Amino acid sequence: MIELHNIVHRFPGSEWKLDIPDFSIQASEILGIIGPNGSGKSTLLRITAGIIKPLEGTVRLSGKKINKLKRKEIAKKIGYLPQETGSEYDYTVEELARMGRYSYTGTFGGLGPLDLKIVRESLKSTDMENMSERRLSRLSGGEKKRAFLASVLAQSPDILLLDEPTSSLDIHRQVQFFRLLRRLANQGMGVAVVTHDVNFASLFCQKLVFLVNGGLLSMGKPEKVISEKTIKYVYGEDVFLGRHPETDNPYLLPRLFKKTK
Amino acid sequence: MNKKTIIIYALLFCAVAVISPWIGSESISPAEVFSAGTAAPTPAKEIFWLQRIPRVLLALIAGGALALTGAAFQVLFRNPLVEPFTLGISGSSSLGAFITILFPCLWLRWGPFSSVQLFAALGAGTSLLLIYTLSNRPEGVDIYTLLLAGVTISIICSGAILLLTYFSDPHSLVIFQHWMMGGIDIIGYQSLFSLAPLLLPAIVVLFYHSKELNHIALNDEMAMGHGVDIKTVRRNVFIGGGLAAASVVSIVGPIGFVGLIIPHAVRRISGLDQRTVLPCSFFLGGASLALCDAAARTIIAPTELPVGIITAVIGGPLFIRLLVSRRLHKL
Numbered sequence: 113m114i115e116l117h118n119i120v121h122r123f124p125g126s127e128w129k130l131d132i133p134d135f136s137i138q139a140s141e142i143l144g145i146i147g148p149n150g151s152g153k154s155t156l157l158r159i160t161a162g163i164i165k166p167l168e169g170t171v172r173l174s175g176k177k178i179n180k181l182k183r184k185e186i187a188k189k190i191g192y193l194p195q196e197t198g199s200e201y202d203y204t205v206e207e208l209a210r211m212g213r214y215s216y217t218g219t220f221g222g223l224g225p226l227d228l229k230i231v232r233e234s235l236k237s238t239d240m241e242n243m244s245e246r247r248l249s250r251l252s253g254g255e256k257k258r259a260f261l262a263s264v265l266a267q268s269p270d271i272l273l274l275d276e277p278t279s280s281l282d283i284h285r286q287v288q289f290f291r292l293l294r295r296l297a298n299q300g301m302g303v304a305v306v307t308h309d310v311n312f313a314s315l316f317c318q319k320l321v322f323l324v325n326g327g328l329l330s331m332g333k334p335e336k337v338i339s340e341k342t343i344k345y346v347y348g349e350d351v352f353l354g355r356h357p358e359t360d361n362p363y364l365l366p367r368l369f370k371k372t373k
Numbered sequence: 374m375n376k377k378t379i380i381i382y383a384l385l386f387c388a389v390a391v392i393s394p395w396i397g398s399e400s401i402s403p404a405e406v407f408s409a410g411t412a413a414p415t416p417a418k419e420i421f422w423l424q425r426i427p428r429v430l431l432a433l434i435a436g437g438a439l440a441l442t443g444a445a446f447q448v449l450f451r452n453p454l455v456e457p458f459t460l461g462i463s464g465s466s467s468l469g470a471f472i473t474i475l476f477p478c479l480w481l482r483w484g485p486f487s488s489v490q491l492f493a494a495l496g497a498g499t500s501l502l503l504i505y506t507l508s509n510r511p512e513g514v515d516i517y518t519l520l521l522a523g524v525t526i527s528i529i530c531s532g533a534i535l536l537l538t539y540f541s542d543p544h545s546l547v548i549f550q551h552w553m554m555g556g557i558d559i560i561g562y563q564s565l566f567s568l569a570p571l572l573l574p575a576i577v578v579l580f581y582h583s584k585e586l587n588h589i590a591l592n593d594e595m596a597m598g599h600g601v602d603i604k605t606v607r608r609n610v611f612i613g614g615g616l617a618a619a620s621v622v623s624i625v626g627p628i629g630f631v632g633l634i635i636p637h638a639v640r641r642i643s644g645l646d647q648r649t650v651l652p653c654s655f656f657l658g659g660a661s662l663a664l665c666d667a668a669a670r671t672i673i674a675p676t677e678l679p680v681g682i683i684t685a686v687i688g689g690p691l692f693i694r695l696l697v698s699r700r701l702h703k704l
Contacts, residue, residue: 163597187600194594200451201590201645211587215600221584221648264598 113302119169130326142297143304144317151323153306161192184215191269195276197260205259206244212266234265254285271302290316311363338362375649382656389660394425396667398674431557432666433659435621440658442614443632445579448586456633457618460523461500463627464530469496474545486567490623497619500526513604555628555681571620578613586647630684634692
């Protein structure tokens, strides 16, 4: 669905370099992008979404180069939820969700019955239907995230790119959010999610991309990517590695004391 | 977009358009104006058709354009304090006008444009071009550079104006002072026609982009994700608003307040959808300036007050009243 090839990116005035050979996001699959701070997760996601143009390399969306496409064309295929979401004005949830239909509307931005139906559905699937008249300032952190997700889902994208969507949520909301992503993937959507939380990534993602300092450390199934050795290598931290009772996926527990030799 | 709301504002606009020509130091009755039979124009007819009507039309259009530009700029810059003249347009056009007033060798006429108008527009155009070049980056216009450059140009221009004031004769000073206070006391339709070539396309561009402005109020990445070509929208809204403000200021002078206050009033009363806010700001801005001008004509009749004074003196307290009313939802 979306393929990245030999991506290299640098920011002016900085030594740091993002260098990712190849990776792709497939339909019906959740791809987790993990790694420490400054490893290039968000930059990689922005490049994938066509928000920033890499210095080298190509991003192909269903075979077409993404920088040849108009923003409206990209928006019909890719839904992108940035890490920072906010609004200068205090829109209602419904108003926000309707904005997601932008790329389908004409000069005056009027919505037809089909558009309104899709807006309804995206509010429903994010569990925001009964809050549609609420203003953004009256929502909790989790509700706000879901409201913005609803506006992204209203784009009816094939691919969903999310940048740390759950970083400010409590565990219940986090689980809910990832279950929602799971449902969307089961309906055929390709999902890529940047997260700090290795445990959630391991439990909910079919495939993980582990980034370190702008480079690709490893890629594959969670049980392949996550090991005590890699965690020690990347984060410099000794951890206990366990197995999830339901799925047998690896999970991490921190040690109370530093290991002594 | 709320069509009902827009229609209500439009009706208000039309009502003011119909009523205000009848208000003024010279009382005129419809019977005098529409009386048939007399071939020779009566004074009442002349005042009505050559003074009142063009004046009211100019007030409606200028007020509308200023409020519309203010509404668009406040979103574009994500800053509630921005008004059409924040970009240094009033300073630079004032400088242009002042230079023309000081140097009679510059007095010329080109089609419907007067020399003061031409040079005021030229000044505004120069400052727009300057700040646009300063803030244009490969990834698009940098909003903060734009704002800072605009404010800096304002300061430079007012410095230059002070310098010229210091060396100029009292007569030119009076003319300039009068221009600065803002006035829409035009006679005939020439100035109205001279507005059209710049103002009409500018208004169309602003209305056209009103739906994208909703997205710009979110944040850049979210807007791009929704499919908005932020770079283009920014450039177009900046140029459109700049041209609208420049063309208006070149005729009526820097009338403050309308462009700052009206959009806030509209957002308080009628919600936040820019597709509603922009047209409603146009209608309310035009109606308010026309009413203020009617007041300017009558308050100290038979003389007139500059309309800029009225907009500030009446508009200020009204806006504070609006700010403290709790009934209306928070911005």
